[in-house]
Amino acid sequence: MNSILKLVNDFISSESTREYAKREFNAILWVALITITSVLLDKVFKLFRLWSKASKIPGPPCNSFFGHGNLGSRENFIDLLWESHDKYGSVFKLWLGPTQLLVSMKDPTLxxxxxxxxxxxxxxxxxxxxxxxxxxxxxxCSYDQAQRGRESLAMELDDKLLGKANVISKNVVNCIMEGVDASMSIGSVDCKLISQHMAFTILGTLLFGDTFLAWSKATFYEELLMMIAKDASFWASYRFTPFWKRGFWRYQSLCMDLKCLTLDIAQQCGKNHKLSCHMDRNSHIGTANDKFFSQELGGDINAREEPCGNIMGLMFHGCIATTNLIGSILERLVADAEIQDKIYSEIMKVKQGSVREDQDVEEMLLLLATIYESARLLPAGPLLQRCSLQDDLILKNGMLIPAGALLVVPAQLLQMDGSSWGSDASKFNPYRFLSKAVKGSDSVHDTSSTDPIQCSFVLNDPNDNAAFLPFGSGMRTCVGQKFVIRGVATLFASLLEHYEMLLQAKSCSRSMQMVCLISKAPSSIGKWLKINSWSGDSLCEKKPLKDETGRLWCEYLFLLLLQLFNVFLTFDGKASGFVLSFVSSELMGSPFLFCSLATKREDVTRL
Ligand code: HEM
Incomplete structure (x- = not known):
């Protein structure tokens, strides 16, 4: 044993071994140095490539290395984009930071x-x-990863649309109408809350079937989802997940509660489905018999995915966006009694001529046109955003957009732009989506000849106008568009059949707008429901404001260091840097826009 140890000792202390170790160490250092240098050179090369490709796109000159710092406040950022288009044309660029290129577009065909x-x-x-x-x-974020889920959901929704005229069942409509009646007995209800409740019931029954209507925790689920929706973008705006923040962990515990509740309703849904299969082999009440939903609810999904993750995402996006749409329709109808009357006549006419018990919404063209028009004027998602992470884009006009650039479309302004929608672009006119049924005639704009009882119309496809973008378009277009239009139409057909909506006297300001729903049932004439229009009140408690300047400074310095690290070491030409990342939230369905680091986090606009 001693002799072995001596041999090893001699070997280590020998000159040649030390020389060998030194050379090995030097070699490792050289390899590390060459690797780091080549990585850095690659980054620098990509940076120059990005700068040179972007130089061909028109835009304001950028003197600062950190991009256009003075982009104005959040509120007028969209106006700034719009005005810059007048100066630089239909496509222009802005540098948000050395690695972050924003390209804005205004021309509908491009x-x-x-x-x-x-x-x-x-x-x-x-x-x-x-x-x-x-x-x-x-x-x-990447299309390849989202494609499979999108396709299978689209197939399920198409099946539902093909299967029945009404995508939401009579039970759902009845349940919502009962809710409206109950609110009438109390006397007053918030417009936002009633729209939210309607949207929530439509989405809940789409995903969980009629089980959702009888679920005792539905109200709590709705509140929880809205609380989470309110702060989702805020926490995502951190480049590095803020594990050090107590608020973040509170938010995570809310998310955990939501997951538990989703699994609870999913289990009940599964049980009821088995029961309904025993009782009625042809039953098609909802979800669990559909492939997409059963995979989600039954946990038969990719092991890396969260059980019910897609379901929660759909509830989240679908509820918020549909709430906005319903609220927008309510507001337009209240403001335009004439259209409301015409839709009512149309509903009654279709009802009389139909043998069906449910609403035949396909025949209610003015109602559908009203929904499109309300969606056009919907103040949601001011920017539609896209990017191409890997490949450069070459547009129709030959312009090259480098990979990783953040592409934005000021959709809200585009949808009210006179050059695409005519001189009445900012006005509510559902007839822009209708044409007279006579061959060769133009779209109808003269409301004197627009009585749906007298004239016959055809409904134009809203997507024929390239500037119609409330549901996006192209590769990542909204999968739920057709479903939501039909579902909301069914709901409004029942609502307008039974109630008239009026603006309550002395409530002129938008924030104080009161809406009366006057029941058309003979027994209850004179009863009305007050709806407080968009009060904007949050469901969440407001956090007390404390003086946290010291802590914020430390956080700021920490993030600044990380940012420098990010810019100089991890630059890869993609729109992932975080000097200033404006992100539209069309998927969150609300008009908020957030940026990280450069604006105070307290300024993030909430739902
Ligand atoms: C009024 C209601 C809704 C509005 C205004 C709306 C709007 C949008 C918009 C603007 C987008 C992004 C499109 C783009 O980038 O081109 C989107 C995506 C999407 N929407 Fe909706 N949506 C609504 C309801 C729904 C509903 C009810 C569902 C499902 C049942 C749904 C499912 C989706 C899905 C799966 C995506 C695609 C996400 C992706 O590929 O990243 N939406 N929606």
């Missing part, structure tokens, strides 16, 4: 082209969903 070619979303959008609901395939 936009359609871009939306067809750019299939990816900013990683931030996927992150908001992942933080709240865990890994899921829908709403993923």
């Amino acid at each position: 936009i359609k082209d871009m939306l067809l070619k750019a299939g990816d979303k900013l990683p931030c959008i996927g992150k908001a969903f992942r933080l709240a609901f865990g890994r899921s395939s829908l709403f993923f």
Whole structure:
């Protein structure tokens, strides 16, 4: 044993071994140095390539290395984009930072082209969903990863649309109408809450079937989902998940509660489905017999995905966006009694001529046109965003957009732009989506000849106008568009059949708008429901404001260091840097826009 140890000792202390170790160490250092240098050179090369490709896109000159710092406040950022288009043309660029290029587009045909070619979303959008609901395939930033989930959901929804005229069952309509009646007995209800409740019931029954209507925890689920929705983008706006923040862990515990509740309703849904299969082999009440939903609810999904992650994501996006749409329709109808009357006549006419018990919404063209028009004027998602993470994009006009650039479309302004919608672009006119049924006639704009009882119309496809983008377009277009239009139409057909909506006297300001629903049932004439229009009140408690300047400074310095690290070491030409990342939240269905680091986090607009 001693002799072995001596041999080893001699070997280590020998000159040649030390020389060998030194050379090995030097070699390792050289390899590390060459690797780091080549990585850095690659980054620098990509940076120059990005700068040189972007130089061909028109835009304001950028004197600062950190991009256009003075972009104005959040509120007028969209106006700033719009005005810059007048100066620089239909496509222009802005540098948000040395590695972050924003390209804004205004020309509808170029936009359609871009939306067809750019299939990816900013990683931030996927992150908001992942933080709240865990890994899921829908709403993923890269198109390749989202494609499978999108296709299977689209197939399920198409099946539902083909199967029945009414995508939401009579039970759902009855349940919502009961809710409206109950509110009438109390006397007053918030417009936002009633729209939210309607949207929630439609989405809940789409995903969980009629079991959802009898679920005792539905109200709590609704509140929890809205609380999570309110802060989702805020937490996702951190480049590095803020594990050090107590608020983040509170948010995570809410998300955990939501997951437990989702699993609870999913289990009940599964049990009821088995029961209904025993009782009625042909039953098609909802979800669990559909492949997409059964995979989700039954846990038969990719092991890396969160059980029910897609379901929660759909509830989240679908509820918020549908709430906005319903609220927008309510507001338009209240403001335009004439259209409301005409829709009522149309509903009654269709009802009289039909033998069916449910609403034949396909025949209610003015109602459908009203929904399209309300969606056009919907103040949701001011920016539609896309990017192409891997490949450069070449637009129809030959312009090259480098990979990783953040592509934005100021959709809200485009949808009210006179050059695409005519001189009455900012007015509510559902007839722009209708044409007279006579061959060769133009779209109808003269409301004197627009009585649906007297004239016959055809409904134009809203997507024929390239500037119609409330549901997006192209590769990542909204999968639920047709479903939501039909579902909301069914709901409004029943609502308008039974109630008239009026603006209550002395409530002129938008924030104080009161709406009366006057029951058309003879026994209850004179009863009305007050609806407080969009009060904007949050369901969440407001956090007390404390003086946290010291802590914020430390956090700021920490993030600044990470940012420098990010810019100089991890630059890869993708729109993932975080000097200033403006992200539209069309998927969250609300008009908020957030940026990280450069604006105070307290300024993030909430739902
Ligand atoms: C009024 C209601 C809704 C509005 C305004 C709306 C709007 C949108 C918009 C603007 C997008 C992004 C499109 C793009 O980038 O081109 C989107 C995506 C999507 N929407 Fe909706 N949506 C609504 C309801 C729904 C519903 C009810 C569902 C499902 C049942 C749904 C499922 C989806 C899905 C799966 C995506 C694609 C996400 C992705 O590929 O990343 N939406 N929606």
